[in-house]
Amino acid sequence: MSQDCTFLVVGGGIAGVSCAEALVICCPSASVLLLTESSIVKSVTNLVPVARYLHKFDVREQNVKDLRAGIGTIVDQLVHINSSEHWVRTKAGLVIKYRYLCLCTGGAAKLFSTGQTELGARIIGIRDTDSVLELQRRLASAKDVLILGNGGIASELAHELHDVKVHWVIKDGHISATFVDAGAAEFFQLAKQETAQPTQAPATAIKRMRYSEMLPKGEQQEVGEHKRGAALGPDWHRSYDLSGSGAASAGRELPKVYYKSQIKQIEQLPDSGALCITLRHDDGSLERLSCDFIVSATGVQPRHDYDTDQQLQLAEDGGINVDEMMRTNLGDVYAAGDVCTAAWAKAPHWFQMRLWTQARQMGAMAGRSMAAAHEGETIYQDFCFELFGHVTQLFGFPVVLLGRFNGQDLGRDYELLVRCTRNKEYIKFVLQNGRLRGAILIGDTDLAETCENLILNGTDLTPYGDDILNPDIDIEDYFD
Numbered sequence: 214m215s216q217d218c219t220f221l222v223v224g225g226g227i228a229g230v231s232c233a234e235a236l237v238i239c240c241p242s243a244s245v246l247l248l249t250e251s252s253i254v255k256s257v258t259n260l261v262p263v264a265r266y267l268h269k270f271d272v273r274e275q276n277v278k279d280l281r282a283g284i285g286t287i288v289d290q291l292v293h294i295n296s297s298e299h300w301v302r303t304k305a306g307l308v309i310k311y312r313y314l315c316l317c318t319g320g321a322a323k324l325f326s327t328g329q330t331e332l333g334a335r336i337i338g339i340r341d342t343d344s345v346l347e348l349q350r351r352l353a354s355a356k357d358v359l360i361l362g363n364g365g366i367a368s369e370l371a372h373e374l375h376d377v378k379v380h381w382v383i384k385d386g387h388i389s390a391t392f393v394d395a396g397a398a399e400f401f402q403l404a405k406q407e408t409a410q411p412t413q414a415p416a417t418a419i420k421r422m423r424y425s426e427m428l429p430k431g432e433q434q435e436v437g438e439h440k441r442g443a444a445l446g447p448d449w450h451r452s453y454d455l456s457g458s459g460a461a462s463a464g465r466e467l468p469k470v471y472y473k474s475q476i477k478q479i480e481q482l483p484d485s486g487a488l489c490i491t492l493r494h495d496d497g498s499l500e501r502l503s504c505d506f507i508v509s510a511t512g513v514q515p516r517h518d519y520d521t522d523q524q525l526q527l528a529e530d531g532g533i534n535v536d537e538m539m540r541t542n543l544g545d546v547y548a549a550g551d552v553c554t555a556a557w558a559k560a561p562h563w564f565q566m567r568l569w570t571q572a573r574q575m576g577a578m579a580g581r582s583m584a585a586a587h588e589g590e591t592i593y594q595d596f597c598f599e600l601f602g603h604v605t606q607l608f609g610f611p612v613v614l615l616g617r618f619n620g621q622d623l624g625r626d627y628e629l630l631v632r633c634t635r636n637k638e639y640i641k642f643v644l645q646n647g648r649l650r651g652a653i654l655i656g657d658t659d660l661a662e663t664c665e666n667l668i669l670n671g672t673d674l675t676p677y678g679d680d681i682l683n684p685d686i687d688i689e690d691y692f693d
């Protein structure tokens with residue numbers, strides 16, 4: 214069994230689909246094939262500009278057969294790459310000959326481990342639909358759940374779980390540390406206390422879930438012992454009932470946060486089967502708690518579980534190293550999205566975070582870059598890699614993060630300017646030598662485009678002093 218194509222893209226997440234879409238636009242007469250192990254793929258829809266270079270969008274699930282015309286599809290799993298002879302082999306034994314290959318195989322949840330294999334089944338991660346169904350199943354009989362980690366998933370779950378006692382264990386001194394600073398964390402916590410809503414039944418479906426990965430088994434095409442689809446889409450938690458057994462708590466109790474803490478030991482209680490957790494706090498003290506299971510929201514592990522004839526060069530974080538054209542070290546092999554690590558000399562206002570904005574940008578960049586190589590053209594890296602931008606929702610608030618929003622890699626050589634209106638907005642500017650280097654905008658601030666311009670233009674803001682965030686001055690007008 215063999216098949217030929219010019220461009221082979223592996224992975225039906227946002228990176229893979231964006232790459233394949235860019236290829237059919239740039240090279241309409243070439244054959245583009247998307248190989249993915251799940252019949253449900255993810256693509257970007259309703260793209261709305263929030264500023265000049267910043268967009269928000271919905272992530273749509275669709276059946277792989279419904280992808281745009283020009284993209285051939287195969288549901289199967291990549292198991293081997295022979296890059297010198299330009300072919301791959303799939304789990305079903307299909308050999309696909311390609312001219313250019315792009316690996317967009319995403320990531321898997323990086324789970325906390327105690328090394329005690331017998332407890333492994335009590336620690337779960339969240340990545341795709343199957344993993345949420347597993348969470349739901351366990352919640353149904355749970356009284357206490359421990360969430361470990363302080364990033365995107367932990368922040369979402371701490372906000373969304375109800376009818377269950379939530380123990381949130383974090384290494385840091387404040388919540389949601391991968392995205393915000395201590396001030397913004399306090400803003401969220403106050404808002405949550407003061408504007409707490411009574412428990413509401415979760416909306417049954419949202420408009421973005423056009424195709425559900427919860428199709429009856431018979432209607433799904435899947436490969437491997439466990440289907441592992443693409444990462445979940447925005448508002449994923451609104452499509453599932455994330456309630457516990459309700460036995461221990463009523464409604465939406467605020468989570469109990471254990472700051473500056475790490476798990477030291479886990480034991481299973483012989484009688485109840487519950488887990489007894491010993492935490493070690495940074496000051497050396499110990500604390501015990503019990504829970505039914507642990508959600509390990511501790512980051513992403515790039516996924517490349519296929520072999521290659523020559524070794525792929527990997528970064529320290531396990532991602533496949535790519536240059537500014539998304540090329541790996543193997544000839545004619547590219548990579549994009551969560552599976553790759555940006556190994557180029559980065560612009561002063563950009564850094565990598567494994568987010569769907571970047572999956573989309575990298576996928577599209579890889580597609581354009583492969584097309585240019587095929588046509589013998591020279592292209593340059595897209596402008597989107599000049600400025601980090603992320604639009605999201607945290608604790609029910611719209612959030613825009615720009616540039617080095619948490620002073621990332623600026624050492625101690627920067628100043629912060631903050632404006633906060635309780636339960637309404639939190640604005641933080643990160644300034645270095647009088648220039649805006651990054652910003653956190655929480656609430657409906659309408660400042661994204663102004664901040665984007667100020668960061669990219671390197672405008673000297675020293676003459677304006679603290680007025681730059683004076684609520685009586687419209688800074689949008691100031692810099693028009």
Ligand SMILES: Cc1cc2nc3c(=O)[nH]c(=O)nc-3n(C[C@H](O)[C@H](O)[C@H](O)COP(=O)(O)OP(=O)(O)OC[C@H]3O[C@@H](n4cnc5c(N)ncnc54)[C@H](O)[C@@H]3O)c2cc1C
Pocket residue numbers: 223224225226227228229248249250251255289290291292317318319320339340341365366441442443444445446447448449516518519549550551552567568569570572605
């Ligand atoms: C719960 C959750 C919430 C999130 N929320 C946000 C958010 O609010 N905002 C945000 O910006 N980001 C969010 N993210 C991150 C975002 O989803 C990812 O960064 C993005 O989806 C990565 O896209 P990708 O295409 O690189 O990888 P994936 O979506 O993981 O897709 C990889 C694809 O490759 C396929 N594949 C893997 N191996 C093989 C193989 N050997 N053969 C064939 N196919 C294979 C998989 O089946 C899958 O289709 C969230 C992630 C999670 C888990």
Ligand SMILES: NC(=O)C1=CN([C@@H]2O[C@H](COP(=O)(O)OP(=O)(O)OC[C@H]3O[C@@H](n4cnc5c(N)ncnc54)[C@H](OP(=O)(O)O)[C@@H]3O)[C@@H](O)[C@H]2O)C=CC1
Pocket residue numbers: 325361362363364365366367369384390391475509510511512513566567568605606
């Ligand atoms: N709204 C959004 O934009 C959302 C984005 N996402 C994305 O999805 C992906 C997966 O999310 P998530 O799993 O939350 O990953 P994140 O990378 O966002 O966060 C991981 C968190 O776990 C902590 N951590 C890592 N190892 C340990 C450990 N052994 N013990 C305790 N804490 C640990 C990290 O701390 P440290 O950094 O100090 O190592 C960090 O706080 C990420 O790419 C994330 O950006 C997910 C949900 C929502």
